[in-house]
Amino acid sequence: MKKKSRIISIALCAALFVPAVLFDKIGGLFAVYLPLYALAWFAAARTVIVKAARNIRRGVIFDENFLMLVASVGAFVINLVFSDFKTELCAPGGGEAMMDGVLVMLLYQIGELFQSMAVGKSRKGIKQLLSMRPDSAMVERNGGEEEVFPDEVEIGEIIVVRPGERIAIDGVIESGSGYIDASAITGESEPRAATVGCEVQSGSISTDGLLKVRTTKEFGESTASKMLRLVEEASDKKAAQETFITKFAKVYTPLVCLAALIVAIVPPLAVMLSGGGNVWGQWIYTALSLLVVSCPCALVISVPLTFFGGIGGAAKLGALVKGADAFSPFRRATVIAFDKTGTITEGKFSVVECTLGELDTRLAAAAESMFNHPIAKSVAAYRETDGLECENAEDIAGMGIIATVCGKRVVIGKKELLECENVEYVEYSTPYTTLYVGIDGQFAGVIVVADTIKQTSRTAIEECRRLGIKTVMLTGDREEVAAAVAKSVGIDEYFAELLPEEKVAIVKNLQAAGERVVFCGDGINDAPTLATADIGCAMGGLGSDAAIEASDVVIMKDDLRSVIAAKRHAGRVVSIAMQNIIGSLLIKLAIMILAIVIADFPLWIAIIGDVGVCLVAIFNAMRALSVKKYAPPAAKQTE
């Protein structure tokens, strides 16, 4: 129903209700207050009557509209049938049950109004998240700019992004530079500098620069579209709590109605048969209170809303939860297993130690700059090499490189290479990759390169320990490297030199030992392990489809702290859902018991309780959208 017509109903009902109560309580003028009550009732009830009639035609009887009608009409009937006309109905306050009947409708309508406002508000919060998909893109065509639907832009075309605009399609910056705000995608609030050649993701905003971006993907395959699809589809998979509620609601309402029927008939019949007199009115009135709380609305709305809000909240943290069914196992996880390369570490080499003199280091860097190998790149990037001339660069496969830099013969590689070159060297002991450097036949020193550990990994693993979660590292790398990394980040246990299927086996062993395992991998060859773990976290965005397919949660940012934040958030979402389930059921039960135990328990208190618990549950559900306290602070990516 439209909000406006509901407000009119409520106002009209209230306007008739107030004089009715006055005539009733003060004058006891039956002939005046009866029509006023009836009209007030009708003002609020007319839309409910329409809806109830529609549902009954379709065979739905236990419908909240119908139940509210029965409860309110019932109050009128009791009042008229069981009250003596002269001594009760015409005395002040004689229409008390009728007043209750009108109040039931009035409060029900007010409750529905608040409820639809609350639902509208939380929908808005969720839709805000989904609004990051742009409706149009500016594309350069035929020497001009054209505004088109983003799905009409082909791969390789140039799109123009003005300051403050959202990038529509993934691509590489062709010209321009500026700060990119990718918070909608990664949850990272700090804008990142980007310039020509940098990859940019759709959904992020160019904060200050005019960018021309050459698209590398179609719109539908771009980050923002993929992300939205995941978030939208996530609510299709129901959490266990949600399934429970749906099933429960189906039996709850008929059961409470049956209880109401029993309460209305059995006790007064028993009293009557035992000669105790006529107490029908009192017990039927009690039964009406039961009808009022028989609607499972608080549960049916708030529980799915909690999980939907939870998915939205996780997205704010840069974690895409693929289904509401992931929250519970995520919350209960006892072990987090990490892949090493690219997950705990950066996945790229850099120089960690260098015993060479400054000039020698520059010579080595210049020699390595001739090669494309990741290790060579890391050395080349270590020092400025401008103006150093390099020639005769030669790659000795599996051993190292030889090159002539500024007329000096530079040999870099394994110690065996130096032996071949007859250079005497001093052995250097480190678990990491060691490059021995010889210059003009003399040993110059060593350069140690390693895959650097992300600064954030250490914090994340510390946090795991604080939360009492066991950490395990699984890697295909050598034992010594694994040991060094494990020690450096403080991981509890590690397994090295593993094949992908051995990673799966270790996860299975942990599960067999009763652990619930989260596995975080960067998703290139980790798909089987991601699928085996109770919760698979694909790290680092929407890179590989296989990883997305196999995982339960996609972490958009290469930051392990996001995993911990998402886990804590999952815990909160599940507890909000449980609070709503247990809280609403307890309050409903309490109202039922009070109504039965306390004679003349006012009907309007029952409905206030019922509407109130529904609203509280909805507001509680909306808390699942806010994640501020879990968001990790921005940090430097490397140490």
Next chain:
Amino acid sequence: MTKTYSIEGIDCANCAKRLEDTLNKIPQTQARLSFATERLKITAPDEHFDAVMKEVRRVTKILEPDAVMAELR
């Protein structure tokens, strides 16, 4: 073929569920209705799609006369 529609004006989760269940009874049709996002997704064979949509609109009109449906790009 699958098409997505925005559907506004359904104001209770139970009603949404009821509508979804009823739409799923249309032969060869799969309907997914999200109360929270107000999206309706209909999957049906290409050749019957128009007929299915006609039925979807008819059923929706009966169950939820206030609902407004629009196709999304």
